[in-house]
Amino acid sequence: MGECRPLGFLIGLPFAFVAVIFSLVGALVWVLGTVLSCLCPCCICCVGAVKLSVSLLKLPIKILRWFTEKIPC
Template identity: 55%
Template sequence: MGCCGDGDCRPLGFLLGLPFAFVALLISIVGVIIWIVGLALTCICPCCLCVTIIVELALCLIKAPLHVMEWFTSKIPC
């Protein structure tokens, strides 16, 4: 039985993942900048496919801290 009753509470994984989530947060800030520039370029030239791919990559970078925390909490038991 997990600490929250349903097995989803993993404080040790959360605490160990915090430094990595901070690094991922810095990477996501870079992703936000790329996303803003990519959106501006998409408005200027909507036919450019490579800009769309870069914007999708930037969205993945923005979601990086969430993915890091989910990964850590899933790997380390309660």
């Protein structure tokens, strides 16, 4: 799958670095949302924040895959 696409990986690294920063923010939001949902289970907005943070945690992998797919073989 990624045998002949090393340039896509290298070009995507700066964007993946930004995505890693977003994922760290997502991890912080996830921890805070989990603590808040345990303290007050009636806060439905905490569930949305936790779902958003999980998508932020997966962002670096998605960006690297997207870049490697865009580079032709």
